[in-house]
Amino acid sequence: MSILLYVFFGIGVLFNGLGALALMRFPDVYTRLHGATKCTTFGSIFTTLGVVIYSFAQGGAANQTLAIHALIALLALLITNPTGSHALARAARRSGVKPWGAVVDRWEDR
Amino acid sequence: MIATPITFFAVAGALMLFAAFAMVRLALGPTAADRAVGLDTVNTLVVALMIVLGAAYDQAVLIDVAIVYALLSFIGTLYIARYLEGGLE
Numbered sequence: 001m002s003i004l005l006y007v008f009f010g011i012g013v014l015f016n017g018l019g020a021l022a023l024m025r026f027p028d029v030y031t032r033l034h035g036a037t038k039c040t041t042f043g044s045i046f047t048t049l050g051v052v053i054y055s056f057a058q059g060g061a062a063n064q065t066l067a068i069h070a071l072i073a074l075l076a077l078l079i080t081n082p083t084g085s086h087a088l089a090r091a092a093r094r095s096g097v098k099p100w101g102a103v104v105d106r107w108e109d110r
Numbered sequence: 111m112i113a114t115p116i117t118f119f120a121v122a123g124a125l126m127l128f129a130a131f132a133m134v135r136l137a138l139g140p141t142a143a144d145r146a147v148g149l150d151t152v153n154t155l156v157v158a159l160m161i162v163l164g165a166a167y168d169q170a171v172l173i174d175v176a177i178v179y180a181l182l183s184f185i186g187t188l189y190i191a192r193y194l195e196g197g198l199e
Contacts, residue, residue, distance in 0.1 A: 009117065013124045016155065020128035023135045023151055029143045032135070036151045044158040047121060051165040062168070069173040070161050076177050077157055080184035084150055084191075091191035092143035 001057050008050035015043030028100035029092045037085040041077070048074040118166035122159055129155040146190045153183035 022035025048070055055067035093107065129152050136148035157180045164172030 006117070009121050012158070013121055016125060016128050016158065019151065020131040020155075023132055023148060029141060029147060032144065033147050036132070036147060037154075040151055040154045040158075044154055047125075047158050048161050051161050054165060062170070066165065066168070066170045066173060069170050069177070070165070073157065073161055073173055073177045073180060076180045077154070080180055081150075081154055084184050084187035085147075087188055087191035088143065088146055088150060088194075091146075091194035092141075094195045095143065097141055097143055 001053065005050050005054050008046045008053065012043045012045075012047035012050060015039045015046065017043075019043060029097050030089060030099050033085055033089055033092075037081065041081045044077055045074065048077070115166050118162055122162050122166065125155050125159045125162065129159070143194060146187070146194065149190070150183075150187050153179070153187070157183075 016039065019036045019039030022039060023032050026032045026035055051070050052067045052074075055063040055070065098105075132148050132151040132155065136145050136152065139145045139148055157176050160172050160176035160179065164170065164176065
């Protein structure tokens, strides 16, 4: 069980780091949004699942309460994060930011 | 079985470092949309950080705060996106 906790925390920290690296290194808004949102959502799922597993394994009423609340927080994060990033990408395109290196632009041709 | 709290604090420190990287993008992003992406990333990382610290201190209240923070940051992101689009049509 302890091995599982370390594996989940390792995966979570690795993917959160890749998201932060993508935010630093990618060339324009859309690629940054792609890297940062997907990697931080995946990493946050794994750190939260690590917390849930730890609290259930500890036992006791207080720890089970903590685990269930962490699951609810994970659910809120899973619903809100892709929706917000979708709205951000749509807003960036409508405010006139061009994709980096784009050759064909079907939005402008309409 | 017991993982020591130093594990949780190491994970929390790493998440804080990544949030600092996202804040660099928030400070020097060329367009307003870049800054909004950086702010969204900081919010996600802070929610994950609050959950890990709530487990480290055995305080379920911090996780309740994380739930409310996730929903409020979602509403804030939607407002910023709507503002960047140029308002309601």
